[in-house]
Amino acid sequence: MPSRHDVHTHDAHATDAHAHAHAHGARAHGEHAHGGHAHAHDEGLARMLELDALVHKGYLTDVTTWLQGLAADAGVQRVLDVGAGAGSGTIALAQRFPEANVVATDLSEGMLERVRSLADASGLAGRVSTELADIGADVARLGTFDLAWASASLHEVGDPDRAFRNLRDALRPGGLLAVVEMDSPPRMLPLDLADFEDRLYAAFAHASQGNAYHPDWTDPLYRSGFELEVRRTFMIDEPADGRGRAGEYATLYLSRIAQASTANLDDADRALLTTLLGDGPDGLRQRADLRLRGSRTAWIARRP
Numbered sequence: 001m002p003s004r005h006d007v008h009t010h011d012a013h014a015t016d017a018h019a020h021a022h023a024h025g026a027r028a029h030g031e032h033a034h035g036g037h038a039h040a041h042d043e044g045l046a047r048m049l050e051l052d053a054l055v056h057k058g059y060l061t062d063v064t065t066w067l068q069g070l071a072a073d074a075g076v077q078r079v080l081d082v083g084a085g086a087g088s089g090t091i092a093l094a095q096r097f098p099e100a101n102v103v104a105t106d107l108s109e110g111m112l113e114r115v116r117s118l119a120d121a122s123g124l125a126g127r128v129s130t131e132l133a134d135i136g137a138d139v140a141r142l143g144t145f146d147l148a149w150a151s152a153s154l155h156e157v158g159d160p161d162r163a164f165r166n167l168r169d170a171l172r173p174g175g176l177l178a179v180v181e182m183d184s185p186p187r188m189l190p191l192d193l194a195d196f197e198d199r200l201y202a203a204f205a206h207a208s209q210g211n212a213y214h215p216d217w218t219d220p221l222y223r224s225g226f227e228l229e230v231r232r233t234f235m236i237d238e239p240a241d242g243r244g245r246a247g248e249y250a251t252l253y254l255s256r257i258a259q260a261s262t263a264n265l266d267d268a269d270r271a272l273l274t275t276l277l278g279d280g281p282d283g284l285r286q287r288a289d290l291r292l293r294g295s296r297t298a299w300i301a302r303r304p
Contacts, residue, residue: 044252046086046114051249052186053088055292059236060092063298066232067178068096070300071147074176076100080145082135082167083107083153087115093149094124103142105133136163144172151180155215164217164224171303177226179217179299183233187293188240188250188284189276196272203264204257217299226301233297240290247285251277254284 053060076097081090084104094102102124104115112130119128133139135150136157148167157163167177185204189197221228240246255277262270276284284290 044256046111048249048252048256049086050088050114051245051252053086055240055246055249056236058238059234059296060088063180063234063296064089064092064096067147067149067176067298067300070230071097071176074146074174076146078103078143078145078147080142080148080167080170081105082148082150083156084115084130085111085153087111087118089149089151090115090128091118091122091124093147094119094122094127097147100146101127101129103145104128104130105135105139105142106130107132107134135166137166139166139170142170144175145170146172146175148175148177149180150178152182154179154217155181160215160217160220161223164220164226168225168303173303175303176229177221177299177301177303179221179301180296181217183295183297185294186253188246188253188290190287190289191291193272196269199265199269200254200257200261200273203261206264207260221299221301225304227304228299228301230300231297232300233295235295237293238291240292246290246292247283247287250284250290 077100079093079097079100079102081093081102081104084090084106087104090102090104094100104112106112106115109132112132115128115130116125119125131142133142135154136159148171150167154160154163171177185201187194187197218228218231240250254273258273258277262273265273275282279285
């Protein structure tokens with residue numbers, strides 16, 4: 001049985017890059033998941049991002065604690081959170097770097113309102129500020145940072161190379177950039193439904209015509225003038241919290257990809273999906289056997 005987070009560390013120059021499958025069209029995952037494109041404020045998306053952070057709290061703790069250790073000698077005083085979403089990453093960064101001020105950016109004022117509210121509720125309002133900003137455009141007005149964090153956001157920008165150059169310019173010499181992406185869609189269904197889950201995501205990938213894949217950021221980082229220090233993949237395999245948050249999260253997530261997926265499912269799978277998303281006793285909100293499975297990869301790069 002895998003441990004809660006089986007972690008594999010890769011050399012910074014590893015060449016075994018692989019496609020990062022993700023339900024990109026759902027704009028649904030990661031701590032932020034929407035840092036690159038302007039969008040109307042979506043209450044359902046905001047709730048899903050909040051639940052993602054709660055359901056994957058152990059992972060978020062692990063990755064930010066790891067980052068804290070890597071940046072221990074960097075004298076972190078200013079942190080940039082790119083595509084802050086509902087603010088879970090912003091708060092985690094403020095907690096991990098208690099001497100730093102954190103600037104959260106997003107293209108949705110509604111999301112930034114949530115960041116401010118969460119910072120206030122966490123007693124961190126004095127060290128957290130928000131900016132309506134696009135990392136793909138000129139961000140010089142935001143000033144200089146010691147650390148930049150972009151979790152599940154950069155895959156949405158129209159010109160990643162420009163975004164990475166902007167991030168390089170936003171960092172002081174020696175400053176660190178942490179980029180995190182999901183390697184595949186989050187798996188949440190009980191193990192006896194793993195085959196159905198495979199078919200569901202395959203149907204969504206077919207409907208999205210290749211938009212379900214993340215690039216490997218290794219080459220863009222080098223092209224933009226960064227020195228890549230380490231790439232690390234976090235494996236997640238743990239029981240969910242049963243009825244409650246995990247069930248709501250799974251329902252919201254799968255509901256967002258259901259419309260695009262159902263045309264490529266057979267009648268039996270469509271009926272099963274309807275049952276799982278429903279309010280009956282076999283619905284995801286009622287099940288106590290959900291299990292979180294998946295992986296996320298982090299790149300840590302330094303501005304020379």
